[in-house]
Amino acid sequence: MSIITAIILGIIYWLGEANLPFVGLWTLQRPLVCGFLTGIVLGDPVTGAVVGGTINLVYLGFISAGGSMPADMALAGVLGTAYAITGNLDADTALAIAVPIGLLGTIVWYLRMTIDSVFVHMGDKWVAEGKFNRLYLANVILPQIFSAIICVIPCMLAAKFGAAYIQTFIDFCAGKPLQIFQVIGGLMPALGIAITLQYIFKGEARIFLFLGFIIATVSGLTLIEQGIVGLIMAIIYIQVSDRGPAKVVAAGGASADVEDPDYDPDED
Amino acid sequence: MGIFSGKPWKQKLIPKRALFRASMIWETWVQTCYNYERMMGMACAHTFLPVVKYLYPNDKQKQIDLMTREMEFFNVHPEFGSCILGLAISLEEDKAMGENIPNEFITNIKTSLMGPLAGVGDTIWQGVLIPILLALCIDITRSGEGNIWGAVIYAVAMFLITYVFSYVNFMFGYRAGGDAIMDFLEKGIINKLLKGASIMGCMVMGGLIVNYVKVKCGIVIATSGTDFSLQESLFDAILPNILPLGATLGVYGLMQKKWTSIKIILLMVLVGVICGFFNILV
Numbered sequence: 001m002s003i004i005t006a007i008i009l010g011i012i013y014w015l016g017e018a019n020l021p022f023v024g025l026w027t028l029q030r031p032l033v034c035g036f037l038t039g040i041v042l043g044d045p046v047t048g049a050v051v052g053g054t055i056n057l058v059y060l061g062f063i064s065a066g067g068s069m070p071a072d073m074a075l076a077g078v079l080g081t082a083y084a085i086t087g088n089l090d091a092d093t094a095l096a097i098a099v100p101i102g103l104l105g106t107i108v109w110y111l112r113m114t115i116d117s118v119f120v121h122m123g124d125k126w127v128a129e130g131k132f133n134r135l136y137l138a139n140v141i142l143p144q145i146f147s148a149i150i151c152v153i154p155c156m157l158a159a160k161f162g163a164a165y166i167q168t169f170i171d172f173c174a175g176k177p178l179q180i181f182q183v184i185g186g187l188m189p190a191l192g193i194a195i196t197l198q199y200i201f202k203g204e205a206r207i208f209l210f211l212g213f214i215i216a217t218v219s220g221l222t223l224i225e226q227g228i229v230g231l232i233m234a235i236i237y238i239q240v241s242d243r244g245p246a247k248v249v250a251a252g253g254a255s256a257d258v259e260d261p262d263y264d265p266d267e268d
Numbered sequence: 269m270g271i272f273s274g275k276p277w278k279q280k281l282i283p284k285r286a287l288f289r290a291s292m293i294w295e296t297w298v299q300t301c302y303n304y305e306r307m308m309g310m311a312c313a314h315t316f317l318p319v320v321k322y323l324y325p326n327d328k329q330k331q332i333d334l335m336t337r338e339m340e341f342f343n344v345h346p347e348f349g350s351c352i353l354g355l356a357i358s359l360e361e362d363k364a365m366g367e368n369i370p371n372e373f374i375t376n377i378k379t380s381l382m383g384p385l386a387g388v389g390d391t392i393w394q395g396v397l398i399p400i401l402l403a404l405c406i407d408i409t410r411s412g413e414g415n416i417w418g419a420v421i422y423a424v425a426m427f428l429i430t431y432v433f434s435y436v437n438f439m440f441g442y443r444a445g446g447d448a449i450m451d452f453l454e455k456g457i458i459n460k461l462l463k464g465a466s467i468m469g470c471m472v473m474g475g476l477i478v479n480y481v482k483v484k485c486g487i488v489i490a491t492s493g494t495d496f497s498l499q500e501s502l503f504d505a506i507l508p509n510i511l512p513l514g515a516t517l518g519v520y521g522l523m524q525k526k527w528t529s530i531k532i533i534l535l536m537v538l539v540g541v542i543c544g545f546f547n548i549l550v
Contacts, residue, residue, distance in 0.1 A: 199395025212474020
């Protein structure tokens with residue numbers, strides 16, 4: 001991997017991680033998207049999208065709330081995909097390698113969240129002096145220069161040197177260790193699904209998980225088709241429960257759980 | 269919603285163009301300087317940048333007071349919370365037009381709305397919308413020999429949803445006011461939406477378990493004559509994919525018991541190493 005390629009990968013990571021335009025937070029940060037871009041840079045967009053998408057399964061329902069970041073999925077996406085392409089790994093193995101990288105990457109996030117306070121004080125000063133246009137400097141340019149430094153450099157080094165050794169590493173792991181990687185990689189998506197279930201596997205919706213499971217097991221429906229069936233089910237369910245005799249009760253009790261009482265913004 | 273059709277657009281002090289610019293600044297730069305001290309506080313002040321000159325055209329000191337007020341601690345879900353910014357701007361506008369609104373009132377209403385909106389927003393956005401959209405797009409990408417369309421569709425769709433929703437919500441806050449926001453949160457609409465999305469989400473997650481969680485038992489019991497494979501002869505005979513379902517529900521149970529994701533990842537590595545080594549799982 002040339003140094004220029006490694007720097008471009010670092011920039012992709014920075015754009016995804018530092019919430020830069022345009023909506024890096026919800027799009028580029030996801031391994032499906034940044035893996036795809038990594039694939040383009042390395043000349044294999046399809047593998048990039050497939051491996052990125054596989055890595056993304058672990059991070060399906062990851063919630064960053066109240067400034068916490070349980071895992072750095074952008075770094076996992078970029079580096080995991082880069083290693084998969086340069087080292088010819090299959091998607092499950094790449095996933096098993098990417099997840100620990102994602103845990104390490106949270107350091108970057110917490111460093112940034114801490115240091116960025118400095119720029120707020122600059123902003124305070126400029127606002128007090130009436131130089132409002134300098135908010136671009138305090139809110140965007142300076143913190144982003146800092147983010148670029150702490151994002152591009154580690155990612156570039158990891159991409160450049162990791163890619164050089166990944167082949168040797170995988171050859172070394174041939175046989176049993178590689179098989180273990182695949183077992184772990186096969187298990188990991190359960191985490192992404194379970195985290196999502198924390199938010200949707202509630203009350204009357206619960207039974208539909210098992211319906212979805214059975215439909216997928218016995219039929220050949222694609223996930224899209226199954227999603228459409230799910231959407232229709234949801235509409236029918238709401239129409240029926242709206243019309244039922246329980247309507248009065250439902251209207252009275254509806255406001256009770258607007259806000260999840262267990263919700264804690266600082267929670268991982 | 270009747271709120272949008274009910275009131276025709278009437279300009280007070282701020283032209284619509286400036287409001288549009290303010291909402292775009294909010295959505296684009298909301299987390300560029302995210303930090304533990306003020307969270308999105310500075311992004312709030314930044315959002316006021318295009319409108320402040322219309323509020324107090326000839327009074328620099330009042331502009332400075334306003335901007336200082338907006339630099340305070342603020343943290344919310346960016347898209348769901350954009351209505352608070354719209355509301356804050358409309359309150360500041362009324363104040364500039366001579367209505368008697370104390371500064372504390374504006375700060376208080378911002379602080380009291382950010383909790384509920386962050387809660388609802390994070391749940392709907394990151395817990396329901398993104399997982400469903402991602403699951404479908406990952407499936408598109410991995411179907412057949414693999415293709416790029418899932419990634420492209422996800423990125424474009426999410427970009428549009430984010431900006432359009434943020435702008436519409438911003439203008440909703442600006443025009444409808446705080447009571448309307450509370451109304452919206454307390455009426456059943458959000459709940460109905462959430463229930464419907466949960467049903468669809470559960471269906472998709474059920475399919476996802478079958479397609480992407482891979483847990484296969486490798487135990488083969490040697491008997492006289494034929495080998496008895498636990499996976500083929502037992503699990504596949506009762507209910508295929510019962511192991512992936514069990515694994516997912518197991519992880520779900522651990523999360524309900526407040527296990528962190530890091531602990532679960534470590535457990536999975538441990539299970540993978542032990543079971544993989546002894547061929548319990550293949």
